[in-house]
Amino acid sequence: MTPEPFQREAVRRPASIKDVAAAAGVSATTVSHVLSGNRPVNEHTAARVRSVVNRLGYVPASLARSLQAGSTSVIGLLIPDISNTFFAELAKGAEDAAHDLGYGLILCNTEFDADREDRYLGMIRSRFIDGMVYASGSPPSRRRLEALMGKFPIALADEEVEGLEGALIATADHEAGGRLVGEHLRTLGHRRALMLTGPRALRSSNARANGFVRAFRGEVVELVGDFKESSGYGLVAKLLQEGGLPEDCTAVFAANDLMAFGALLALREAGLSVPEDVSVVGFDDIRAASLAHPPLTTVHQPAYDVGRTATAQLLQYVTRGEVPPASRHTLPVELKVRGSTAPAAR
Amino acid sequence: MTPEPFQREAVRRPASIKDVAAAAGVSATTVSHVLSGNRPVNEHTAARVRSVVNRLGYVPASLARSLQAGSTSVIGLLIPDISNTFFAELAKGAEDAAHDLGYGLILCNTEFDADREDRYLGMIRSRFIDGMVYASGSPPSRRRLEALMGKFPIALADEEVEGLEGALIATADHEAGGRLVGEHLRTLGHRRALMLTGPRALRSSNARANGFVRAFRGEVVELVGDFKESSGYGLVAKLLQEGGLPEDCTAVFAANDLMAFGALLALREAGLSVPEDVSVVGFDDIRAASLAHPPLTTVHQPAYDVGRTATAQLLQYVTRGEVPPASRHTLPVELKVRGSTAPAAR
DNA sequence: CTAGGTATCCAAAACGTTTTGCACAACCCT
């Protein structure tokens, strides 16, 4: 018995509140009141209305409702790349927070593309969304954002923006993360390290580097990367070709896990073994970090919490019209010591 | 020089088309025409209007526009878990396809929660979104979906639904994937295998198993899991405790990578080495698969394409009102042979 | 000088709700 093929109904105008009103012999006002409970309605009339609603399959048009209410109960989440597990986790946190308050979440995936970002920011200017959680992942243009933040509810996630100190912000404690790595490597006896940073324009990247340098108190060679696996590979491979790591350099700290993987690959190709010859540390603790070989020592970022907190802050502002008491949340990070670090080779 | 702290402007009603009209000394109609170019307007007047638009920072309210137009240019993407890389990739494809046609994408993350799914489906019933890409990941309730698909544009991604043959569908060729694995293992000399399936109610899961069994032509012991790492671990660990793998069983095929990882862990804990003692194969090719130790042999699913194709189909239907010629797309999969499979031990 | 264009703009309707002020009846209390 094969089920009969599915049939698409002919399109027809969906029932409106007026249709319901007419069919039930009441005014649209009364239907509205029955459905919203905003004012009392005679139980007998209400029952009749409800029955008509069911029969006609009436569902209020949320557009009209939003237009009247002046808000849509939808916010946006702007991120560069949803297929990056960090942002996926962040998105999950944001979606949870939004859902808790009955809000929808529009995914604004920019691919680091400015045009795309602009188009999405247009959604807030045209008031299609009530607010935006902004986690651009690239150095945001301050001017553009500032103009927007003055007029519309925007919360920053993961990345702060120079000069927007009064804004709503949730971010991981990047500096502390860097410090933890510095202490860890120092304790293991390392005295010279190679640091692969992210783009200079990113505060988070700088904070990681600063924290590291301060706590490590050894000699650090900094190379600027772009957070991609290829850059981690390229920088290290090039260095190795040009005569190897700096003398006595026994550790590599990459500002994110992807670059660490790249570094890992380059080291392995050069015949160096991790962690025996060189220790490697990443940042982010993406899922692959624990599965890699060797498992990567890294700093766990609370991506989910960052997304959730930023969104909760935004919604508190949006729904209650008040800026939350703590308008800046710095969330704790955690060092995950795994197999890619070991005491410095003598 | 610290930048001065950011100031939030006092909230005031945003300028409407009437404000612009008044300030420019024309009617709202004219403003609308200037902006849309729908009808010609005297260039002198138009210039004046445009200048006022800029001065007032007027942006048309998309809600009102949508209400009038009868559509919102936003569609939904319903998935169970955005932090799963498979769905993240799928989401990326969907977002790309939507963006290409000027559509926004609302992320509907259900966490396998029926209430949550219902709430999101409400968005389409209330016409807040023009359509929905449905990739529930769990056996969808046919009745609920059928009623909805008759009335609203819905495309199925990744998972088909029994009896909805006429619907828009994009899915990977699960059966072929299973076959590829079967042939691979058979060629390597394996004759007995353990298969960890997904939930029985999922078509995709069954298709993988069927394809495998057919092509392997050896003896297959099937154990039903739930696509989670824990279930892969649990099933295999239990088996090993109760007397080990079936005699001469030299291969394990898990219906997805996560379960394969679980199996890998259980085998390792029992002192069995992969692939020397047992070969292990997964399905999905999530990022961690290639980074695991040993790198996992698995079937690559075109998650991005599935999302993109399903969305493109949906939008073709939504924008042009016509069902696309090929309303069912089966996308090719690819076997990635890595380190977790080897010739059967004698 | 008039009939038919053309260029330019506007008023009003429509989209589908919610909200608010009011009307009408029925009831209660003194």
Place this chain on the structure above:
DNA sequence: AGGGTTGTGCAAAACGTTTTGGATACCTAG
């Protein structure tokens, strides 16, 4: 009997657009 309350429901305004049928003035050709 009259004033106040309560219960019930409606009409109209408002939200901010786009669309459509005219209206007005000017111009051109006959």
